[in-house]
Amino acid sequence: MKFLRNTLDKIKPNFEKGGKLHFLHSTFDAIETFMFVPNHTTKRGAHIRDGIDLKRTMFTVVIALVPALLFGMWNVGELHYAAQNIDSTLIQNLLYGAMKVVPIIAVSYLTGLGIEFAFCQVNGHPVNEGFLVSGMLIPLIVPADIPLWMVIVATAFAVIIGKEVFGGTGMNILNPALTARVFLYIAYPVEMAGDIWVSGIKEGIVDASSGATYLGDLGVGKVVNVDVYNAFMGFMPGSIGETSTLMCLIGAVILIASGIGSWRIMLATVIGALGMGLILNAVGGNPYYDLPAYQHLIIGGFAFGAVFMATDPVSAAHTQRGKWIYGILIGVLTVLIRVFNPAYPEGIMFAILFMNVMAPLVDNYVVKANIKRRLNRVKA
Amino acid sequence: MSKVIKIKKGKDISLVGAAAKNTAPKTLSSSFAIKPTDFKNLVPKMVVKAGEEVKAGDVLFQDKANPAVKFTSPVSGEVAEVVRGERRAIQEVRILADSEIKYKSFSAPSTMTAESIKEILLESGLWAYVVQRPFGTIADPSATPKAIHVSCFDSAPLGVDYNHSLSGDADAFAKGLEALNSLTAGEVHVNVNAKSDNAAMFAQAKGVQVNSFSGSHPAGLVGVQIHHVDPINKGDVVWTLSPQHVVFIGRLLSTGTLDLTQKVAIAGSDVKTPQYVETIVGVNVEAITNENVSNNNARYISGNVLTGSNIGSTGYLGFFDHLVSIIPEGDEYEFMGWLFPSYPRPTISNSLPISKFLKKNFVANTNPHGEERAFVMTGEYEKVLPMDVMPVQLLKSILAQDLEAMENLGIYEVIEEDLALCEFVCTSKIEVQQILSGGLDLMAEEG
Numbered sequence: 070m071k072f073l074r075n076t077l078d079k080i081k082p083n084f085e086k087g088g089k090l091h092f093l094h095s096t097f098d099a100i101e102t103f104m105f106v107p108n109h110t111t112k113r114g115a116h117i118r119d120g121i122d123l124k125r126t127m128f129t130v131v132i133a134l135v136p137a138l139l140f141g142m143w144n145v146g147e148l149h150y151a152a153q154n155i156d157s158t159l160i161q162n163l164l165y166g167a168m169k170v171v172p173i174i175a176v177s178y179l180t181g182l183g184i185e186f187a188f189c190q191v192n193g194h195p196v197n198e199g200f201l202v203s204g205m206l207i208p209l210i211v212p213a214d215i216p217l218w219m220v221i222v223a224t225a226f227a228v229i230i231g232k233e234v235f236g237g238t239g240m241n242i243l244n245p246a247l248t249a250r251v252f253l254y255i256a257y258p259v260e261m262a263g264d265i266w267v268s269g270i271k272e273g274i275v276d277a278s279s280g281a282t283y284l285g286d287l288g289v290g291k292v293v294n295v296d297v298y299n300a301f302m303g304f305m306p307g308s309i310g311e312t313s314t315l316m317c318l319i320g321a322v323i324l325i326a327s328g329i330g331s332w333r334i335m336l337a338t339v340i341g342a343l344g345m346g347l348i349l350n351a352v353g354g355n356p357y358y359d360l361p362a363y364q365h366l367i368i369g370g371f372a373f374g375a376v377f378m379a380t381d382p383v384s385a386a387h388t389q390r391g392k393w394i395y396g397i398l399i400g401v402l403t404v405l406i407r408v409f410n411p412a413y414p415e416g417i418m419f420a421i422l423f424m425n426v427m428a429p430l431v432d433n434y435v436v437k438a439n440i441k442r443r444l445n446r447v448k449a
Numbered sequence: 450m451s452k453v454i455k456i457k458k459g460k461d462i463s464l465v466g467a468a469a470k471n472t473a474p475k476t477l478s479s480s481f482a483i484k485p486t487d488f489k490n491l492v493p494k495m496v497v498k499a500g501e502e503v504k505a506g507d508v509l510f511q512d513k514a515n516p517a518v519k520f521t522s523p524v525s526g527e528v529a530e531v532v533r534g535e536r537r538a539i540q541e542v543r544i545l546a547d548s549e550i551k552y553k554s555f556s557a558p559s560t561m562t563a564e565s566i567k568e569i570l571l572e573s574g575l576w577a578y579v580v581q582r583p584f585g586t587i588a589d590p591s592a593t594p595k596a597i598h599v600s601c602f603d604s605a606p607l608g609v610d611y612n613h614s615l616s617g618d619a620d621a622f623a624k625g626l627e628a629l630n631s632l633t634a635g636e637v638h639v640n641v642n643a644k645s646d647n648a649a650m651f652a653q654a655k656g657v658q659v660n661s662f663s664g665s666h667p668a669g670l671v672g673v674q675i676h677h678v679d680p681i682n683k684g685d686v687v688w689t690l691s692p693q694h695v696v697f698i699g700r701l702l703s704t705g706t707l708d709l710t711q712k713v714a715i716a717g718s719d720v721k722t723p724q725y726v727e728t729i730v731g732v733n734v735e736a737i738t739n740e741n742v743s744n745n746n747a748r749y750i751s752g753n754v755l756t757g758s759n760i761g762s763t764g765y766l767g768f769f770d771h772l773v774s775i776i777p778e779g780d781e782y783e784f785m786g787w788l789f790p791s792y793p794r795p796t797i798s799n800s801l802p803i804s805k806f807l808k809k810n811f812v813a814n815t816n817p818h819g820e821e822r823a824f825v826m827t828g829e830y831e832k833v834l835p836m837d838v839m840p841v842q843l844l845k846s847i848l849a850q851d852l853e854a855m856e857n858l859g860i861y862e863v864i865e866e867d868l869a870l871c872e873f874v875c876t877s878k879i880e881v882q883q884i885l886s887g888g889l890d891l892m893a894e895e896g
Contacts, residue, residue: 070784102820106786110779110815114865114882115872116754117462117606117776120794120801122819124787126826126876129800197823239823239877327800331828387827387841436842440857443837447682 077101095189099196126329127198133323133330134205134310134377140303141310142166145213148306149268166213169268170309173208176217180224181207188233197238199245199383200228206246206377209310210370211253212261213268219257223249243425244384250418266306282306283368284407284414292356300367310373317372330380333389334396338375341400342366349408357408365404374417375399384425388435395431399424453643454677456664458835460870462606462795464754464776465810468714470613472725475710477548478736481524481729482532482541482765483509487758488577489586490890493520493539501528506553506573506707509542517590521574523709523730525551541765544731552706561631563593570628570698573707577768578694582675582687584893585864594688596635596679599626601651601692602642602662604669605753606813607716609771611692612648614712614725619650621699628698629690630656640674651692667835672867676836681861693771713737713766717754717775718812719744732766734773742775748815750774755869756882779816787819794818797832797874822877830871830881838862840871844881847888852895860892 083090084097101107103124111118146162157165181200189196207224231248232241254261266282282305286293299305303313310316324330346362353359365371379385379399386395399420406416413419485493493510496519497503503522512518522528526546534540555573558565567590570576581588588594603609615622629637636658641647643663652659660678662668671689681687690698693711700708709730716723719742726737734749742762750757751767754774758767766773783791793804795811804811830840838859846854865882872881 073784074782104785106783106816106818107820108780108782109817109820110748111817114880115869116748116750116757116759116774116815117795117813117873118817118819118878119798119874119876120790120796120804120818121798121874121876122787122878123822123825123876124819125800128788195820195822197825199823199825237823239825328798329800329826382827383825385827388839389828389831392828432842436839436858439837439839439842443682443857443859446680 073104077105092190095194095196096186099186099189102195123198127201129327129329130202130324130377131205133320133327134202134209136319137209137310137313137316137373137377138170138205139163140313140316141209142170144303144312145169145268145309147304148266152267152269165268169213170208172217173211173213173215173220173309174205176220177207177224178204180221181228184225184228184233185237188237192237194237199232199238203227203245203249207249210246210250210308210373212265213309214265215253215260219253219260222256223253226252239383241383242429243422244378244381247378247418247422247425251422254415254418266308282414287357287360287407288412288414290356293360295360295364295368297364297367300364305368308370308373311370314367314372317376321376324376324380330376331382331385331392333392334380334385334399335375337393337396338379338400338403339366341397341402342371342375342404343400344397345401345404349404365407369407369415369417371403371417374403374421378417378421379424384428386428386431386435388432390438391428391431391435394435395424395428398427398431452661454660454662454674456662456668456673456677456835458832459604459665459667460797460833460874461604461665462754462813462873463810464606464716464795465718465812466716466720466723466775467607467810468609468716468723468725468772470610470725472613472712472727475727476732476737477546478728478733479546480529480543480733480736480765481522481526481546481731482543482733483520483523483731483768484541484765485510485520485539486541487768489584490893491587495531495539495542497528497542499528499531502526503528503544504551504553505709506555508574509544510539512587515589517571518576518587519571519574520577521707523707543765552708554705555701555707557702557705561628563631566628566631569701573701575694575698575701575707578690578697580689582672582681582689582864583685583861584889585866586893588688589686592686594633594635594686596638596675597629597633597688597690598638598640598671598675598678599629599690599692599695600640600669600671600674601647602640602645602669603753603772604642604666605755606666607714607753607772607774608666608669609712609714609725611651612645614714614771615650615692615696616648618696618699619648621696621703622650622692623655623699624702625695625697625699626654626657628702629695633688638674638678640671640678642669664835667833667867667870670867672863673835676838676862683856683861685861691769691771694769711771713770714772715741715775716772717747717750719747719775719777728766730766730768733763734760734766735763737766738762738773738775744775744777746778746780747775748778750776754813755873756866777812777814779814781816783816790818797829798876817878819876819878821879824877824879826876829874829876830868833870833874834868836862836867840868840881843888844879844884847884847891850891852892855888855892860888864889 146165150157227249402420403416492513524546529545532541579588643661
């Protein structure tokens with residue numbers, strides 16, 4: 070530790086104003102503050118501060134994603150081998166999954182962080198930690214066989230158009246990871262739809278019919294018998310990290326227990342989806358209307374979206390009351406989009422992005438209500 | 450004492466080194482100072498020059514904008530120095546004290562009317578203790594407040610216990626309250642802590658409305674109390690005083706002299722024997738902390754660790770303060786400290802479970818534990834602000850300099866100290882008090 074500190078202190082002057090490497094100042098600062106919490110002290114205002122900082126906050130979210138990630142890797146392998154009727158061990162599954170997933174993660178982080186660092190450097194800002202989470206979310210919401218260049222293009226689009234043009238972390242309107250996902254969905258519709266959900270289909274190793282998802286089947290009007298156990302556990306095709314409701318629940322527990330994810334949003338989203346599902350059940354008519362409401366929660370990316378995407382504090386509603394409205398509407402819209410617009414089977418992606426855009430409006434009404442209470446006080 | 454007002458949000462920060470309830474004998478120092486910087490937006494105009502002799506109660510300087518508001522010497526002696534800072538702004542007026550204090554005598558009014566009380570408070574310099582809401586400035590003597598609030602408990606970290614520090618001043622306190630009663634058409638509110646045994650002087654105060662509050666810090670902040678009893682609307686003026694300063698007023702009215710003797714708590718993890726010290730307003734802290742500090746690299750804060758000012762080991766006690774907090778500086782690197790904190794630290798975040806759920810007092814230092822970042826986490830400030838005010842939206846309206854929004858979002862109801870806990874909990878280490886201060890100044894100027 071001492072040695073590391075001394076080394077850093079020795080090379081630090083190069084990166085300061087007037088130093089040869091000043092243009093890499095933000096990069097050095099990011100690395101230094103990653104290894105050592107700086108020796109700054111408070112100058113103004115409160116003399117003591119809470120132990121939490123943005124690094125720890127973001128890292129906690131990454132930790133919460135780990136169960137979904139590990140399960141996702143295993144599932145990629147398991148589906149791949151199962152589709153070929155090969156009995157595979159846990160290790161084999163994980164290895165195959167890691168082979169597919171680790172490059173995607175690496176590419177997503179390299180692209181995203183590269184762009185972030187460059188922007189910070191140019192603007193002279195310190196590097197914000199936001200991409201630590203986005204960089205992990207993006208790999209978890211793409212199919213395992215996605216070409217790496219697509220990950221690069223989508224990540225670059227998400228970071229530049231979704232975030233940096235608005236002013237960087239904290240200023241973005243849309244969730245960056247979902248921006249990447251929707252970009253893929255719209256820019257490469259052929260590659261991002263149909264029977265792509267089991268690794269190996271494209272190479273022809275695996276039979277295409279094995280990759281059917283519940284959402285895909287429901288979208289074309291098939292009667293579907295959801296295997297509730299498998300759907301909850303995640304033993305089904307889908308994007309890498311989204312299939313297991315159980316793993317998302319573990320993530321939710323970590324986020325809620327640590328106080329970092331908003332339980333209000335998660336709960337509200339579930340309530341919204343259940344409520345809308347029940348209404349459609351009451352109406353009835355086709356297989357999608359009749360899908361039991363609770364099954365909406367365990368198929369597709371609903372759980373993953375509700376736990377990890379809708380709760381992004383920057384793009385969600387900022388007010389406590391607004392979070393309830395925001396969450397409920399995401400749940401309602403998810404089910405509506407799924408049922409009424411079969412062209413887009415994954416409703417939660419569009420529901421969250423739509424509500425990201427609407428969140429400031431929701432907040433605006435909550436704030437207006439507060440102002441009104443204050444004005445009414447005078448009249449009373 | 451009928452209903453207890455429950456303050457449900459907030460956070461008590463327990464620190465090592467709370468002052469024990471005993472008082473060291475009176476400590477005399479030769480050096481005192483009154484600091485114009487203790488008052489918001491004050492432009493002082495000197496009345497005395499360096500070298501002149503003054504008695505306790507003689508005017509040192511006036512408010513340039515309102516010369517009726519005077520600032521007087523707490524002790525008798527020689528004006529030693531007028532310390533000036535940037536652009537020759539007066540920072541401190543230092544007085545070399547006599548060993549025996551000579552008092553200027555004031556003639557206490559025979560009947561308490563608003564006019565006579567204002568006159569003697571202005572003449573004696575005690576008027577400067579009357580704080581006005583909105584904005585937290587010195588009260589405008591020409592105004593009539595709709596209420597006067599006195600918070601009789603300090604919920605801030607290492608806060609003083611007025612039951613101890615004002616024991617023996619019951620008569621002066623009662624007399625002071627009587628005087629305050631003549632200043633307002635409305636009520637004088639004495640706000641007490643529902644959870645502690647309040648001295649009779651507070652709980653059974655006569656001629657006033659006693660309100661009792663329970664809950665964590667900031668339940669003891671007068672701004673929070675006003676919000677729950679009778680909130681400030683546009684155009685309202687409310688005055689606030691600390692009970693210590695009510696006692697000063699009472700003493701002046703009964704003795705005719707300006708006796709600013711008070712018990713000051715010396716507290717914090719770097720204090721060897723945390724206790725109360727009897728001394729006088731404006732004392733040099735060196736005299737009252739001498740040999741009682743165990744750390745060479747400590748921060749000396751006049752006031753509490755959330756809102757006080759850094760005065761250094763040789764500075765002077767602030768005009769309004771009865772607490773000196775001494776805590777270690779945090780100017781050390783911490784290897785991977787954001788991931789593996791190397792010592793427990795106060796927090797409201799469950800993501801630091803060891804610190805959060807540890808039932809003990811913390812040794813807190815001045816390291817901010819992270820760098821300033823863009824605003825990301827929502828819902829944090831709301832957890833520690835027990836008011837129907839939306840702190841984030843208010844701060845954003847200040848940054849946008851949107852006066853109408855600031856007014857609508859309740860800027861009249863808060864001053865810096867009310868949002869100090871928001872600053873403490875902020876993940877992004879945003880300087881909340883500084884931003885609010887800018888907003889209050891802008892509003893006071895334009896509004």
